[in-house]
Amino acid sequence: xxxxxxxxxxxxxxxxxxxxxxYSMAGLNGMLIAFGLAVAMNLFSYWNSDKIxxxxxxAAPVDDSHPDPRVRAYASDVRDLAARAQxxxxxxxxIDQDQPNAFATGRNPENAAVAATRGLLEMLDRRExxxxxxxxxxxxxxxxxxxxxxxxxxxxxxxxxxNLAAFSGLSGDSDRRGAGLLGIVVMILxxxxxxxxxxxxxxxxxxxxDRAGAEISGDPEALASALRKIEAYAHGVRNPDAEAxxxxxxxxxxxxxxxxxxxxxxSTHPSTANRVAALMELMGRRTA
Numbered sequence: 512x513x514x515x516x517x518x519x520x521x522x523x524x525x526x527x528x529x530x531x532x533x534y535s536m537a538g539l540n541g542m543l544i545a546f547g548l549a550v551a552m553n554l555f556s557y558w559n560s561d562k563i564x565x566x567x568x569x570a571a572p573v574d575d576s577h578p579d580p581r582v583r584a585y586a587s588d589v590r591d592l593a594a595r596a597q598x599x600x601x602x603x604x605x606i607d608q609d610q611p612n613a614f615a616t617g618r619n620p621e622n623a624a625v626a627a628t629r630g631l632l633e634m635l636d637r638r639e640x641x642x643x644x645x646x647x648x649x650x651x652x653x654x655x656x657x658x659x660x661x662x663x664x665x666x667x668x669x670x671x672x673x674n675l676a677a678f679s680g681l682s683g684d685s686d687r688r689g690a691g692l693l694g695i696v697v698m699i700l701x702x703x704x705x706x707x708x709x710x711x712x713x714x715x716x717x718x719x720x721d722r723a724g725a726e727i728s729g730d731p732e733a734l735a736s737a738l739r740k741i742e743a744y745a746h747g748v749r750n751p752d753a754e755a756x757x758x759x760x761x762x763x764x765x766x767x768x769x770x771x772x773x774x775x776x777x778s779t780h781p782s783t784a785n786r787v788a789a790l791m792e793l794m795g796r797r798t799a
Contacts (some may be wrong), residue, residue: 641733652723745767
């Protein structure tokens, strides 16, 4: 409940930043237009989030009749884990990328999809893959997939609108030049503020999905082991689609962007060491 309240508070802050940029550009009318755009973007994201992200990563649907035994096992395990979680079976996809990673998307559990990269299926053992997919199913069950897609949409729009604000008043009379200077300030600060909010939302949802995913699989140690392996290899293998679309990086189980992540203001994910420690603590409570 605490994490849910925090998430909606941060989403409200993200929307407020967007509306605030509109006010800086055109006063009350600009604020109203920005608010209308925010509503429209959220509605568009609600209905199309899964299609947008899956197309972006060229994900291909698979099932347990696939010729590759690793893919068959992956699809079969997702089916089993969804039954264990008492939730609808999501669509199952594979992404032809070397980087080991996975994500979930969709507006609700009835219209959701999970995707794993080829690198994930090649690198992890079956038990670890189950741990990862249980984590992704937890995101679906808790409707994090919609929250994170809306977050990415608004954050991306803030950057675009901030750039427009910077150039909207750079020419003309002194009043417009003054507005242009304000626009430059907005261009610099608004995307930073939006990124901080986006990252805070992502980190809180990852911890919760780790915990709930461990409950679904009944194997916290498997997810902890998978996180260690993915962290060790993911940043050494580039994900070109994620690099081209950094606003989606928070959707993956481990940050897909090249470089190390830390549990601080500027990371989209909690540190892997902190996540593993929380999972091992959960395992200790289960065995006590």
